[in-house]
Amino acid sequence: MILNLTPHPIRLYGPDRVDGSDDLTEGLVETFPPEATPARLAMVELGGGVHFEMVEYGHAENLPPRRDGVQYIVSLVVALALADRRPDLLVPYREVRNSSGTVIGCRSLAQPV
Template sequence: MILNLTPHPIRLYWAEREDGIDDLEPHLREVIEPEPVPARLATIELGGGIAFELVEFGHAQNLPPKRDGYQYIVSLVVALALADRRSDLLVPYREVRNSSGTVIGCRSLAQPV
């Protein structure tokens, strides 16, 4: 089972979907609706000074523990921060864009390593 832990619906398109089309339907394979609470990358402020802050990244909020048979779609920053610890995280890959260049979906999902 794949759960969407981003705040947006994930539209998966077949490979033949072309960019530059505003209609969302052509070659739409599936829409994965988001779960109620998205996973986010948390930060820990470690101090710093006037010009910059020392911030530790790599801690996820609202990310369930690994479970057999489950994969989670998350943002790229969450997946990259946890890639060495989690093999169950997926990200949208091969984006589909409308006529104004806005991402409206993807052609596949990827597992960052």
């Protein structure tokens, strides 16, 4: 099972889907609707000076614990921050764009390592 922990639907298209079409159904294989609460990368402010703040990243918020047989689609920043600890995280890969260049989906999912 794959659950989508991003704030928007993830459309998975076949590898032959071309960019530039505004038809969302052309080549569509599957759509993963978003879960109620997206996973986010938390920030911990460590202090700083007048012109900058020191911020620690790497703590995920709203990310469920690992479960057998379940993988989670998350944002790339969440997956990269946890790649060495969470092999169950997937990200959209090989984006599909419409006629105005906006990303409308992906051709595959990737597991960052």
